[in-house]
Every structure is written in C-alpha cells, then in structure tokens.
Amino acid sequence: MLEGREIIxxxxxxxxxxxxxxxxxxxVQQGAGVTAVLTQNACQFVGVATFAAxxxxxxxxxxxxxxxxxxxxxxxLAARAHLVIVAPATADLIAKAxxxxxxxxxxxxxxxxxxxxxxxxAMNSAMWAKPSVQRNLKQLAEDGVGIIQPGTGWLSxxxxxxxxxxxxxxxxxxxxxxxSDRHRG
Ligand SMILES: Cc1cc2nc3c(=O)[nH]c(=O)nc-3n(C[C@H](O)[C@H](O)[C@H](O)COP(=O)(O)O)c2cc1C
Numbered sequence: 001m002l003e004g005r006e007i008i009x010x011x012x013x014x015x016x017x018x019x020x021x022x023x024x025x026x027x028v029q030q031g032a033g034v035t036a037v038l039t040q041n042a043c044q045f046v047g048v049a050t051f052a053a054x055x056x057x058x059x060x061x062x063x064x065x066x067x068x069x070x071x072x073x074x075x076x077l078a079a080r081a082h083l084v085i086v087a088p089a090t091a092d093l094i095a096k097a098x099x100x101x102x103x104x105x106x107x108x109x110x111x112x113x114x115x116x117x118x119x120x121x122a123m124n125s126a127m128w129a130k131p132s133v134q135r136n137l138k139q140l141a142e143d144g145v146g147i148i149q150p151g152t153g154w155l156s157x158x159x160x161x162x163x164x165x166x167x168x169x170x171x172x173x174x175x176x177x178x179x180s181d182r183h184r185g
Pocket of ligand 1: 011012013014015016039040041042089090091092093122123124127
C-alpha cells in the first residue's frame with residue numbers, strides 16, 4: 001500500500017513516544033521506507049535501537065552527522081520525503097514549529113519539508129486546554145499542517161481527559177489517505 005513511499009516519523013519528547021514505535025512498525029509493514037527522527041527529549045522516553053530495528057535504518061537524533069548526511073540530515077531527508085508525521089507532537093514541538101524555530105534536527109527538517117506534514121499532538125489535558133497551545137495549533141493548521149486530533153481518555157498523569165494521542169492505526173490510516181492517489185497532483 002505504501003510501497004515506494006518515503007516517510008519521516010518525527011518523535012518528540014512525550015510519554016506517547018512509545019506509540020510511535022507501533023506506528024513505525026505499521027508503516028514499514030505497509031511497505032513504506034521509514035526514517036525516524038527523534039528529539040533529544042524523545043530519547044528519554046524511547047530507545048534509538050527500537051526505531052533502528054523497526055525501520056532497518058539509522059535513527060537521526062542530532063543535526064550534525066557529516067559522515068551519514070554531509071549536506072545535513074534535515075536537507076537530505078526532507079528532499080526525499082513524501083510525508084512527515086510528527087507523533088507524538090509535544091506542546092514544545094508544536095510551539096517551535098508554529099513559530100518557525102529550527103533549533104534541532106526535527107524542527108529544522110520541518111522547515112525544509114515541501115511534502116505534506118502531519119502532527120499528532122499528545123499532552124496532559126491542562127496543557128491541551130491552554131490558549132497558547134490551541135493558538136499554535138491553529139497557526140500550524142493555517143500553515144497547511146494536518147493536525148490529527150487527540151482523543152479523550154486515560155492519560156499517563158493518571159487522569160481521564162483530552163490530549164491522548166490518536167492510536168497508531170488511526171494515524172496510519174490518515175497517512176495512507178494523505179498519500180493515496182486521489183491526493184496526487
Ligand atoms: C514524564 C514526562 C512526560 C511528559 N509528557 C509530555 C507529553 O505527553 N506531552 C508534552 O507536550 N510534553 C510532555 N512532557 C514535557 C516534555 O518532555 C518537554 O516539554 C520537552 O521539552 C519536550 O521536548 P521536545 O519537544 O524537544 O521533544 C513530559 C515530561 C515528562 C518528564
């Protein structure tokens with residue numbers, strides 16, 4: 001279904017990062033070539049070895065790696081990507097992307113991307129309710145980023161509420177739709 005498609009899975013530092021591994025596996029099983037780009041904080045939650053094994057590729061965790069990416073990973077990966085999905089997208093990543101900041105590989109790659117970009121926010125319900133977060137998401141949507149809305153349910157902070165990241169299979173379905181023939185120019 002996704003044969004010949006190059007997908008960047010960007011992972012930022014939220015507890016839902018563990019679900020990004022399941023999403024990555026689903027995309028690989030559907031035939032996509034997947035490269036994982038983790039923020040430094042994402043590495044607190046999930047292991048590089050997990051994503052390397054799932055994708056069969058090196059995992060990008062930093063901007064500067066002249067051996068693997070002499071032009072810069074942000075440039076080389078953005079140039080060949082058909083789609084970028086950030087899952088989970090933290091409040092921090094969302095704010096930086098809305099502002100156009102580029103202080104790590106993932107945010108810099110987002111600025112270089114000319115393909116469709118999707119984000120699956122995930123955070124505590126108090127964070128999710130903050131006007132600043134909603135303002136930043138509105139800005140991203142206006143800028144053409146597809147926001148995959150979180151659901152309401154069990155949160156790792158031991159509350160029920162809004163901010164629970166969409167499930168990996170639901171995110172994979174949105175990706176498949178975004179890459180389907182009917183969206184090709
Ligand atoms: C245990 C724990 C869980 C966290 N979960 C989330 C989360 O689900 N969503 C979020 O936006 N931030 C969460 N944070 C805060 C982020 O890790 C923090 O804002 C960090 O700066 C994000 O960095 P990044 O966006 O560069 O990956 C959590 C922090 C801790 C310590």
